[in-house]
Amino acid sequence: MKKRIAVVLMILMVFTLVGCGQTASTSGGEIKIGSNFEMSGASATFGQSSVNGIKLAFKEINAKGGVLGKQLKLIEADNKSEPGESTVAATKLITQDKVVAVLGSVASSDTLAAAPVAMENKIPLLSPTSTNPKVTVDKDTGKVKDYVFRVCFIDPFQGEVAANFVQNELKAKSAAVFIDQKSDYSQGLAEVFVDVFKKNGGTITTQEKYVAAQDKDFKATLTKIKSTNPDVIFIPGYYQEVGLIAKQARDMGLNVPLVGGDGWDSSDLVKIAGKEALNNTYFVNHVATDDPAVKGFVENYKKEYNQDPDALAVLAYDAANVLADAIKTAGDTNGDKIKTALENIKDFNALSGKTSIDPKTHNPIKSAVILEIKDGKNIFKTKIEPKK
Ligand code: PHE
Secondary structure, three states: OHHHHHHHHHHHHHHHHHHHHHHHHHHOOEEEEEEEEOOOOOOHHHHHHHHHHHHHHHHHHHHOOOEOOEEEEEEEEEOOOOHHHHHHHHHHHHHHOOOOEEEEOOOHHHHHHHHHHHHHHOOOEEEOOOOOHHHOEOOOOOOEOOOEEEOOOOHHHHHHHHHHHHHHOOOOOEEEEEEEOOOHHHHHHHHHHHHHHHHOOOEEEEEEEEOOOOOOOOHHHHHHHHHOOOOEEEOOOOHHHHHHHHHHHHHOOOOOOEEEOHHHOOOHHHHHHOOHHHOOEEEEEOOOOOOHHHHHHHHHHHHHHOOOOOHHHHHHHHHHHHHHHHHHHHOOOOHHHHHHHHHOOOOEEEOOEEEOOOOOOOOOOOOEEEEEEEOOEEEEEEEEOOOO
16 A cells, blocks of 8 residues: 555656656747837837737747747837937847847847847847848948848848939939938938939939938928929938928928838828828838738738738748748757858748848848839839849
């Protein structure tokens, strides 16, 4: 009898131990990924869409068993659409939460501010949508930032696409440019646009500046722009200011085409500007969400969030999948191993197109689309393939 009890007790003990082991490995069975996005502040829709895209990707990956047998867990931080806060967010994610990699940010200035933290701690950072060249390549040394990557095209391509479109399709001979003077993205994109536009024989009538999140009244500058009589106005900014500028321009009878880049992509743009003001406007973007290639994703996204996705959601979904793939290839969550796997991403079947990361620049080469805004809707116009 005693022997029996002892055996039962032993068996129970073994089970308990195994049980403990299991709990330990499940709770330690997570891979923590940081999310550093614009969840509030001037470009809050950028972060919200991006995080939605990432969460959908993680949900799918986890349902299929996760990565390396572990569940992906997103640790979220809000950079409040400010570079200083982006440094704080990256520091918290990396040094306190001990994430193995960081996804984000959207705005180039915010990703640029987080990059040194990733570099110091040797933790890979992957931006879905930051397009300024300096994000991944140091401007002074020309050297790639070892731990900083992106899955989108860069502004030298986007600016060229915009300039060519304005000249070839809109038949514009002159353009005014209206720049957000504190944004690395806006400045870089404007520079390329001006260069290409002039090289193609066009005239820049004037280059004006504004300060985002501060300026709300653009009428004086728009009056000045109007007096230079441009065929189009190029506005490489984000949706908040672009919305106000479009509205105020139309109010004063400035009805020439307005053209911009990916920073226009937000469901808030039409809320701010109104449908009317946005007719005869065009912008470059990463993907068209009515492209059949993204149909399944669009349906799943709508089911999950009860709203339409934008390009930011698509790219963030892609970034999450690329990162998961890299961790799988690395076979480990060590920062250096993930970094090497990211450098070797080749022909990854992303929603936004086949993605290969160039180890020398940490940029992929991808196509762009031009969208026309008509009665408040983004209508696909053309797709531009990059020169190989
Ligand atoms: N490309 C922009 C930047 O680098 C960010 C952005 C991408 C905004 C896509 C909207 C859509 O700052």
